[in-house]
Amino acid sequence: xxxxxxxxxxxxxxxxxxxxxxxxxxxxxxxxxxxxxxxxxxxxxxxxxxxxxxxxxxxxxxxxxxxxxxxxxxxxxxxxxxxxxxxxxxxxxxxxxxxxxxxxxxxxxxxxxxxxxxxx
Amino acid sequence: xxxxxxxxxxxxxxxxxxxxxxxxxxxxxxxxxxxxxxxxxxxxxxxxxxxxxxxxxxxxxxxxxxxxxxxxxxxxxxxxxxxxxxxxxxxxxxxxxxxxxxxxxxxxxxxxxxxxxxxxxxxxxxxxxxxxxxxxxxxxxxxxxxxxxxxxxxxxxxxxxxxxxxxxxxxxxxx
Numbered sequence: 410x411x412x413x414x415x416x417x418x419x420x421x422x423x424x425x426x427x428x429x430x431x432x433x434x435x436x437x438x439x440x441x442x443x444x445x446x447x448x449x450x451x452x453x454x455x456x457x458x459x460x461x462x463x464x465x466x467x468x469x470x471x472x473x474x475x476x477x478x479x480x481x482x483x484x485x486x487x488x489x490x491x492x493x494x495x496x497x498x499x500x501x502x503x504x505x506x507x508x509x510x511x512x513x514x515x516x517x518x519x520x521x522x523x524x525x526x527x528x529x
Numbered sequence: 530x531x532x533x534x535x536x537x538x539x540x541x542x543x544x545x546x547x548x549x550x551x552x553x554x555x556x557x558x559x560x561x562x563x564x565x566x567x568x569x570x571x572x573x574x575x576x577x578x579x580x581x582x583x584x585x586x587x588x589x590x591x592x593x594x595x596x597x598x599x600x601x602x603x604x605x606x607x608x609x610x611x612x613x614x615x616x617x618x619x620x621x622x623x624x625x626x627x628x629x630x631x632x633x634x635x636x637x638x639x640x641x642x643x644x645x646x647x648x649x650x651x652x653x654x655x656x657x658x659x660x661x662x663x664x665x666x667x668x669x670x671x672x673x674x675x676x677x678x679x680x681x682x683x684x685x686x687x688x689x690x691x692x693x694x695x696x697x698x699x700x701x702x703x704x
Binding site for chain 1 (some may be wrong): 550
């Protein structure tokens with residue numbers, strides 16, 4: 410493993426996401442290479458700082474609370490979707506028409522029987 | 530993801546307001562800090578965070594797999610940040626500290642420097658670094674959120690970290 414390989418895997422090494430063999434190879438290289446060791450120390454410190462940033466920089470609680478309240482206020486009622494409502498009604502009507510027509514397609518003589526009954 | 534959270538998401542999908550409130554409470558601060566890391570402005574991050582939740586609330590029924598809620602809401606957040614960048618591409622970037630002055634209650638000098646360095650990075654690297662270290666997301670999750678290969682996530686992380694190391698050294702040397 411050379412210095413370029415180490416650079417490519419450094420982040421995952423620090424985050425503890427490498428398999429045992431690769432981890433050990435990297436560790437061996439870093440322990441014996443001063444420039445990679447320096448880069449490792451600096452990067453580790455940087456990642457540690459970024460991970461702690463949420464705790465180390467505290468945003469005023471009242472601002473965050475007010476924002477949460479605004480979100481909940483703005484999402485209080487789901488918008489009534491007119492388009493979806495009328496599309497649903499139209500779909501139901503179409504289905505009803507379809508199912509009422511089916512017996513007449515399959516049994517055309519029903520038309521005749523109904524007509525005769527009506528004419529009597 | 531915890532089972533409890535999946536139940537919350539399922540309830541929110543059925544229109545349960547209390548469940549959505551619980552989701553807001555759980556994710557608000559982490560999404561706010563993520564937006565802050567990406568756009569580098571306290572006020573804008575508040576708006577982006579708000580828009581993200583409203584969008585999530587209105588389209589939660591489109592979420593098929595409730596176990597992917599975290600990735601899903603983060604994708605909405607990143608899209609909102611991209612909208613912000615598109616709308617403000619011609620605007621001059623204001624110094625991070627000046628812009629967030631009224632927001633910060635406490636913060637060490639080093640932390641402020643870190644935020645300043647982060648906000649100086651290119652957008653691509655900034656998004657990846659923020660998702661990775663502010664939310665502890667895996668490379669795979671970030672790749673899925675941004676719809677890019679895992680290799681690209683790794684290279685953006687590596688470039689971003691290198692750039693930040695240089696910037697931090699510069700801040701240290703200058704005073």
